[in-house]
Amino acid sequence: MHIKNKILLIIIFLFVAISLSAQNEKLIIGRTSGKLIVKKNKELRVFGFSNSLSGQVTLPGSLIEVKQGDSVHIDFWNISQGNPVSLYSKGIDFELQNEAHQSIKEKQPIDHMEHGFYTFSTKNRGTYLYYSPENYPFNLQAGMFGVVIIRSKKTDSSSVTKxxxxxxxxxxxxxxxxxxxxxxxxxxDINKPIxxxxxxxxxxxxxxxxxxxxxxxxxxxxxxxxxxxxxxxxxxxxxxxxxxxxxxxxxxxxxxxxxxxxxxxxxxxxxxxxxxxxxxxxxxxxxxxxxxxxxxxxxxxxxxxxxxxxxxx
Known part of the structure; x- marks a missing residue:
């Protein structure tokens, strides 16, 4: 009986470890202040997504990289001074949730200094563009975009490494x-077209x-x-x-x-x-x-x- 209990504890431990490894918590910060050097001595103001308060805006913004079957939770923090923004992708359904990971039926953009919580299905592998759809195409062109990579559970190809x-x-x-x-x-608040x-x-x-x-x-x-x-x-x-x-x-x-x-x-x-x-x-x-x-x-x-x-x- 003692041995059985040990085996049971090991199985529970492995199950929890595997479950946690499949959890992906991502922080994405929306900004309206960033700089991009487009050529020598030419700097341009851009919007963008970063993954920390001290992080610089890059184009594309924060990379979301996961595997099929992963449970993905995104804390989207809008610290921009501009209009409310949200996350959108043509190939991925970003589901808006509350802090308890409960679905919110009515999708709405996230206002200044507010947090929005998202999850999405990782069933279909592939590469996807995500961006802020508000005032399209302005926010996208200004720099509020990034890439999602959903990898296969198995290696993409036996002859290709990362x-x-x-x-x-x-x-x-x-x-x-x-x-x-x-x-x-x-x-x-109403995202009047620019x-x-x-x-x-x-x-x-x-x-x-x-x-x-x-x-x-x-x-x-x-x-x-x-x-x-x-x-x-x-x-x-x-x-x-x-x-x-x-x-x-x-x-x-x-x-x-x-x-x-x-x-x-x-x-x-x-x-x-x-x-x-x-x-x-x-x-x-x-x-x-x-x-x-x-x-x-x-x-x-x-x-x-x-x-x-x-x-x-």
């Missing part, structure tokens, strides 16, 4: 949307760096190893990414029609807000080949920006 993963989050910035006159609007000038972005970025300065996918020496590339289009333009023809590009997550093979290249198409995960092999790619990253205005189908990125570091 060291062989990359995230490219692309977006554009119109400096006329980032003036103090627009970003310092007085607090408004009047904005026509969207004419001057800066085109990936992970906060000019697209043309983005590093390659991997070293030439490691070209035989497969990589996973996650691409998130957080901007308002369509992205068209042209990989060298010899690139092996497989779809891990995303729209099945997003990859188009032509006689000249492998093309990946992402509309605004789209996300994709690609399994890529560069084994047959030339050392000096480049990736062409294009930003296209969807309404007119006009290319607004084009940058070359070296395939290899």
């Amino acid at each position: 060291n062989n993963e990359l995230l490219w989050c692309s977006y554009e910035i119109d400096t006329n949307w980032h003036t103090d006159a627009i970003m310092d609007l007085e607090h408004d 009047e904005l000038p026509d969207y004419e972005p001057k800066h085109f970025l990936i992970n906060g760096v000019a697209t043309k300065k983005t590093r390659g996918l991997q070293t030439y020496v490691d070209r035989s190893e497969k990589i996973v590339l996650r691409i998130v289009n957080a901007g308002l333009y369509r992205n068209e990414i042209l990989f060298p023809l010899e690139t092996e590009v497989g779809l891990v997550f995303g729209k099945t029609n997003a990859i188009v093979a032509t006689s000249k290249n492998k093309k990946v198409l992402l509309e605004a807000g789209d996300c994709i995960e690609l399994s890529i092999s560069l084994a047959e790619v030339n050392k000096k080949d480049t990736i062409i990253y294009q930003y296209i205005e969807s309404k007119t189908n006009q290319m607004k920006h084009k940058a070359k990125i070296s395939v290899f570091n």
